[in-house]
Amino acid sequence: DTGVSQNPRHKITKRGQNVTFRCDPISEHNRLYWYRQTLGQGPEFLTYFQNEAQLEKSRLLSDRFSAERPKGSFSTLEIQRTEQGDSAMYLCASSLYWAGVGNTEAFFGQGTRLTVV
Amino acid sequence: AQSVTQLGSHVSVSEGALVLLRCNYSSSVPPYLFWYVQYPNQGLQLLLKYTTGATLVKGINGFEAEFKKSETSFHLTKPSAHMSDAAEYFCAVNLQIGGQGGKLIFGQGTELSVKP
Numbered sequence: 001d002t003g004v005s006q007n008p009r010h011k012i013t014k015r016g017q018n019v020t021f022r023c024d025p026i027s028e029h030n031r032l033y034w035y036r037q038t039l040g041q042g043p044e045f046l047t048y049f050q051n052e053a054q055l056e057k058s059r060l061l062s063d064r065f066s067a068e069r070p071k072g073s074f075s076t077l078e079i080q081r082t083e084q085g086d087s088a089m090y091l092c093a094s095s096l097y098w099a100g101v102g103n104t105e106a107f108f109g110q111g112t113r114l115t116v117v
Numbered sequence: 118a119q120s121v122t123q124l125g126s127h128v129s130v131s132e133g134a135l136v137l138l139r140c141n142y143s144s145s146v147p148p149y150l151f152w153y154v155q156y157p158n159q160g161l162q163l164l165l166k167y168t169t170g171a172t173l174v175k176g177i178n179g180f181e182a183e184f185k186k187s188e189t190s191f192h193l194t195k196p197s198a199h200m201s202d203a204a205e206y207f208c209a210v211n212l213q214i215g216g217q218g219g220k221l222i223f224g225q226g227t228e229l230s231v232k233p
Contacts, residue, residue: 040126042225093161110159
């Protein structure tokens with residue numbers, strides 16, 4: 001297993017366009033997280049899935065953002081009508097969760113850097 | 118509200134000197150605590166974690182951290198800095214409320230510079 005994989009690594013888009021990012025977690029991990037990291041800041045939680053169910057969404061996740069994990073494996077994060085303020089690194093992480101035990105630590109991908117011009 | 122505060126956005130040390138990166142947390146429940154390192158344009162790599170048990174935890178690359186509940190701190194140390202330690206370091210807390218919590222709350226990060 002090569003770890004958490006994110007594509008693309010870099011994306012430049014014009015304001016108003018839609019973009020979609022993909023995350024492939026570690027294969028046996030049932031939890032998948034999305035974070036956003038702006039320059040000089042720590043990552044901020046956006047949302048997470050357990051298998052295909054989206055269990056929590058942050059208030060940071062506006063209506064223009066949507067995330068899916070249709071088969072409980074890879075996930076996509078779509079941003080509609082991008083704004084300059086969406087420029088950030090989008091990080092994906094995965095972990096293994098056992099009921100009654102809890103989570104393993106989260107393993108992060110290398111991120112997708114989005115620039116909105 | 119739960120939060121993580123990293124004291125000092127930038128720390129500079131000489132090669133071979135002690136590294137001390139400070140982290141304080143606020144949590145109403147027993148926390149799980151983590152330190153991650155991030156190199157430029159890369160994702161985050163786990164250095165070490167505290168869950169339960171021994172309060173002094175050792176991680177990769179010679180780093181260690183001590184959980185002090187009375188001080189709500191989880192400072193990261195390394196006895197002797199190496200040039201390759203230059204990176205951004207993030208402290209994070211994972212709230213295990215009812216065993217369901219899985220998200221991390223991160224501090225703002227501390228950039229470590231190592232001078233030759």
